[in-house]
Amino acid sequence: MSSESHNPKINVSDLLLYIKCPRRVYFVSRGFELYPEINAARLERMLMKELSLTYPETMKTCSLNADNLSKELEVSLSQTCLDLPIMFPGELEGVGREIFDEAEARARAKISEITANLLRAVEEYGKEPVLEALTPVKTEPFLSSEKLNLKGIPSKLVCFEGAQVPSLLKPGNCPEQGVWASDRVHAAALVLLLEAEMGKEVPFAFVEYVSFGLLRKVIIRSSDRREVLQICRRVEKIKAGLMPEKKEEKLCKECSFSEKCTSEPSLMSKFF
Numbered sequence: 001m002s003s004e005s006h007n008p009k010i011n012v013s014d015l016l017l018y019i020k021c022p023r024r025v026y027f028v029s030r031g032f033e034l035y036p037e038i039n040a041a042r043l044e045r046m047l048m049k050e051l052s053l054t055y056p057e058t059m060k061t062c063s064l065n066a067d068n069l070s071k072e073l074e075v076s077l078s079q080t081c082l083d084l085p086i087m088f089p090g091e092l093e094g095v096g097r098e099i100f101d102e103a104e105a106r107a108r109a110k111i112s113e114i115t116a117n118l119l120r121a122v123e124e125y126g127k128e129p130v131l132e133a134l135t136p137v138k139t140e141p142f143l144s145s146e147k148l149n150l151k152g153i154p155s156k157l158v159c160f161e162g163a164q165v166p167s168l169l170k171p172g173n174c175p176e177q178g179v180w181a182s183d184r185v186h187a188a189a190l191v192l193l194l195e196a197e198m199g200k201e202v203p204f205a206f207v208e209y210v211s212f213g214l215l216r217k218v219i220i221r222s223s224d225r226r227e228v229l230q231i232c233r234r235v236e237k238i239k240a241g242l243m244p245e246k247k248e249e250k251l252c253k254e255c256s257f258s259e260k261c262t263s264e265p266s267l268m269s270k271f272f
């Protein structure tokens, strides 16, 4: 652990929350829960992230053709479904069998596309480079920088072409090319943290769109670094008590804070 690891106040998850809606940072920093319920879609995303951690081992051990790989991934998914409640006993307590079954069915339906994309990557780049990019040298390491006032946990670190870089597991949709803007900020924040930890430049990160078996390399630019620093400063202010303006947007309909979240910042002060 670096000497820069003393109690930072901002978490990388705050930055991601801010990108979706700055007000969510305000509520979460005051102890309100954003996702009180686990539904099939959320459970499916948890399954896909865990399943993706088995891709490298599966690809190392089975012969790489579509039939074999998809069968092995099916087996891994069944095991992941059994393991998940053991790994997340608090979050999954009380989640009904039908939600598990629906999440498993949704995850299973993705296996053929994942198989096809992993095999395409092997064909295009070669087995060893693909395995290098997928195989963690550390899983969920805690990174922290007092100078940045930031801490966070990348899904994994991988060693690719001699460089140790963060890799993010993203279970949502995948853009046609590159990565989503929010994933770029996420990757840049983790690169800054890893640089603080290692004391040298980390030139890129990987974003793994796990529900598709697609891996994207993100070169981190100065503009990405600037954006991370700007969001950090805004999050600091919100955590210190600033209530951001309410955004009228589609997110509000499904937001667990919608009842508390009135248009007037001045009214909000009555709640806290």
Ligand code: SF4
Binding pocket: 021, 022, 023, 024, 027, 246, 247, 248, 249, 251, 252, 253, 255, 256, 257, 258, 261
């Ligand atoms: S209700 Fe809308 S504005 Fe309020 S926190 Fe949720 S998403 Fe943000």
